[in-house]
Amino acid sequence: MAFLDNSGDIILDAVLTDTGRYRLAQGNGSFKIAKFALGDDEINYSAYNKNNPSGSAYYDLEILQTPILEAFTNNTSTMKSKLLTIPRTNLLYLPVILMNNSNVNSAPSGSSELHLVCVDEDTVGRKGLEGFLVQSSGMGGTGAASEKVRGFLNGFQAGSGVGAQQYIQCDQGLNTNEISANAALDSDLYETQYIVEMDNRLGAIVPMAGQGANQYNVAGVGGVVTAGTFAGTAKVSFVDDDNIASYYFSLASDAGMISDLASTPSQSRVITGPQGTTIQFRVQASTELQTSTYLFEKLGSTTSITKPSGASQSVRYIDSVIKVTGATTGYSINLLVRYIKSII
């Protein structure tokens, strides 16, 4: 997209998005504009210079000179960050959402920011076949096992069987040391609803509600892998034309996924100030990823990943992003997810 001409009057370049055109074409009344939001995707607030010696009129000089791109028609490519309405003007801190990497069950793999989703049984591992979540020889206690499979998710039977305790967790609150973590987060900054967006071709969200009691199963030779009951995927709110599925979760109706962060053990917190809420979920690989290599060949590549036993395993992989947005505060975070399929 080109930049808009900003040499004269302020102009407005308005277009329908691809989703807007799609809904218009459906002709079923689903194209109805009901509300608006303001976005500031191009703005880099770090360019706000509160120490400009020329005075306050010059603090935002660089921001106001920011050239603006033409409108994108792809609905998922714009309005990444929205302006926020909070009636109070005396706020100095706003909450953020962070991926929880201190809890071994939700931390990403190694030192990376990646969660690795094992898409089929061969990748997960089963009796007699070592995988990323099942080892053919003993691995010791549960704690040690969890550390070894850190960041690996069971995308074959999410929430059941091996790796059932592995999930993704995002925490919300004021991430500052200047306010005590014991202080309560203001109620208007307390996030009660989350929107999770992900590529519907690759996987689906599995809610934490119905989480099985199965813990990591150390499957030695002749050991037993306990298969739990797959809890089922969460209900998709809608899937747009780019195959991006949106899920809505709220504290009121999805208590198994969203909970008060202040009640969690302090040693597994990543928010250093007042605590808000936390959202936990698992990822189930799509049937296509489980049964086919088509999307891996089209969207991904191959690499080698070290299994918990230390052995190297060749895998096909697809890197994707899961976006978690606080519906109330608008803050969002992109989580990196790698779908892996062992090359057997």
Added chain:
Amino acid sequence: MATTFKTFLNNDITSTKTLLHEAIPITGAIASGTYNKGGATTDTYGGTNIKNYAAGMFQSVYDYPYLSSSANHIFDLTVGYPSGSVLSGTAATTVQQAKKINLYNQMAQVLVGYDSTGSIRDFDEDGNIVAGGKKLKECVFINFARLLTKDEIKKGSFTLKIGTGSYATPFEDGSGGDGILTIKDSNAANNYRVNSPAGEYAILSATAGYNKEFSVAPACGLIFYQAGIAVLSSSIFQSGTHAAGVPTGRGILSSSDVPYTSTNAYFTASLTGSAISASCNYFRNRLYDISFNNTTELNSTIHFCRVNHNDFNYSSNPTYLSASKIRVKNNPLDAPISYFTTVGLYSSDNELLAVAKLSEPLKKDPTNEMTVRVRLDY
């Protein structure tokens, strides 16, 4: 409660209709077959921009060799006359007579309609069908592509200039003068007809200024605005007295380039002695230019995005915070400041349906209010 959306109220959305006009100039160089060097089907430009079809019913003019995907269809040309024409009935010596009659009837039934008996009416010179009067019988039809006319041709904007000199020098009158005849829908914005089944139309007349023979502007065709079709009477090309009596003009097919004797080398002779495509070729050779304004009817919905003083003063932009602290504030008493570059219009289920970009960032703080007017055209 913090929120990122603001719901539209009933008085925040209104609709309006505007007419957008574009000037469409079509130069004769394109119509004459600029890309058709020496009549070759392929040349350095990739072929001709004039397309003929196996059925031979009409000819298409493109702005570029039509085999290229860059080519745009400009207009189609064809000719015809009714079975009641003086030219009809000479089937033995007339080329494609049935097709010419069929074409005239097809155009007439769409643009003029039927009489009470179900018979197709002829084109009427002054549009007064009931009173009878002179009929346009031997005609050239110019069917403009919708790409150019859009919703309709703007009334009073149509001008066609055509050379009525010899075939070799069509834009000269043979005595060193100007041989270009200008045909317009003069004053059509205030004087047009509505008795066509195909919409509104007006009378085309050959304006004064061509030469001595047109001291008054005789009617010589019809222009149908919504249909985007110009119907030209062959009378504009004729030398001497036409069978119908008027008007007179200069013959356009008097060159040795055409296979007719000087005694019948007029347009009517072309209508009987040549195929439709050949008649179209002769016409294009004399086309100086065409210009008109098109009209696009824009139905717009205007959304007034009212941003009050206490709205949208904070941002969820990741750079807005440093360790959760707002960058643009030093202490809680400082006013929050935000800047916006985009307006997103959403459905009730939070799907982004339309997006509008400002040409520069706008500052928002509690001391100002604004209304952003977003217009969506359909």
